[in-house]
Amino acid sequence: MNKKFAAFIVTYNRPDILMDTIQKCLDQTRPPDKLMIVDNNDNDETKNKAAQLFPNVAHLKVGHNSGFAGGGKAGLEALAKEGYEWILWADDNDPPYTDDTFEKLLQLAESFGSNCGQVGVVGHKINKRTGLVIRTTNEELEKGDYLEVDTIGGGMIKIIRGESVLKGIVPEAKLFFGFEDLDHDLSQKRAGYKILVHTGLFLDLRKKWNRMNYKRATVRKKDEGVLWRDYYSIRNSLFVMTKNRYYMAVCSILAVSFAKSMMSYKHGLRYGTLVTRNTLKAWRDYTFNRFYKRNV
Template sequence: MAKVSAVIVTYNRLPMLKEAIAALQAVEPKLSHLIVIDNKSEQDTQDYLESLGDSITYVRMSENLGGAGGFNAGIRYFYEQTDDDYVWVMDDDTMVHPDSLQPLTAFAEQNPNFGFLASKVMFSDGKPSVRNVLRQYGTYKTTLNTEFKEPVRIENATFVSSFFSRDIVRQIGLPITEFFIWIDDLEYTERAGRIAPGYLVPASSVTHKMRSNTEDDITNDIERRLPWYFNMYRNRVYTMRKRDFFRHMRGNGKIAWDFLRLIFVRTDHKKKRFDTMISGIKTGRKFKPTIEFPKDK
């Protein structure tokens, strides 16, 4: 039977983390390892995770390296410290179901030539999660996860529930720590998809327990979160540079649309929003982050 490590990255969301861990411990087949990467959360999170003892593998970071750095550390631990066949990665607001894992392992065993697999992601009210709508490979439009009943090839996926083989990690390396937040999952799954096709497996479903079922949007987000959008646009431009001509131009169109909306929308701190976007775009054109590779055991 295939052995699976799950990697969950957390930062100061203890109530949600408790729920996510309990859900992972209830999946069938049982996980070989449950690796929790803690981005130096407050003491209450550390105390709770230490209280779980050997039921999890607890890795506490020396500093907060964002989701990207956390997934880098988690996938590295899977590759270097276990002999498991697959790694299943997710955020701490991903709530798996008892039957979420089995369709992924079954597909992987029957179709070993894959770059990545992704679950169908739903919001808490049972509707599709708009942050996790996937694009069928080779098509012009995004489609809702519920439109697919059978596995289908997709362009990329998020780290809400993504699944990789040990061999793919060996070939493509680790998520880019320098991304810090946002787009790290799209870049990583696209990197895997250049080795072998990636698939949505609709029989595997998870719940994304977000505050609201909306997309991150620089035109209306609160001021406190605006600096993060520098990462979004820098990382997006870098990722677009790796794509084919059509997908590169489509990405440019998305950025242009964001820019036009910001011109005409009524919002506060408009100059700060423009400055953040433009700075991220300019930096992304010359951004050359390091892609790290794990060491073989």
């Protein structure tokens, strides 16, 4: 059998959400030839439920919470070694947006040639001075059937060329959570691969989400329960920018994170202290190349 297209879904303790995503992947007009669960749980609940509902879906047990980064690396390497030409890297709460998403993306990938490293629905360029994404404009999307970008975010239906995985282009497992997709994509770009988004699917999604005239929102107070994410965002973005020698972006991220820490005190001493503590830990661990898993 021609091993054309496989998919894997990284999951951690969300079996009900996962089952829905599996079903939507299998219901595609072009379903994957093989679908695999990359299971970050340390128990068999997800495995047993999937075996009952989807006995033909493969299962790869990691045995610990390796994050989206570690799970992504495990899934890509396993399926690339099996010889699959294209591999979907998905999270358990990110099903395809339309019934023909996979079909359209694979048609784009096949039409472009061997230097296409991945295709997806939503992607953007990166500002090398700030480290921030440059939002793709509606006008850019309306110019053609596809657009070359620097990165396709996690959850935006990333379908990756298996050949690039065999060349060692895989996510940095130590990043655990946050910017592992950007790190992977910039590695593909350095190797000479092109990253493409399907402009029709991209525009349709903007219309669905009512984001045709979206403007970047002002910074708001976050719930204390999600502040742990800032640690990963700061630490990992600094790592990725340094790895790619975007040193102005490193300076920008340091300055912005410091400013946000200071401004957070307007929401109270407790809140400001929590934000500052995460920021300082991120700076420290980036400086000493430490990649801990915190507060997860």
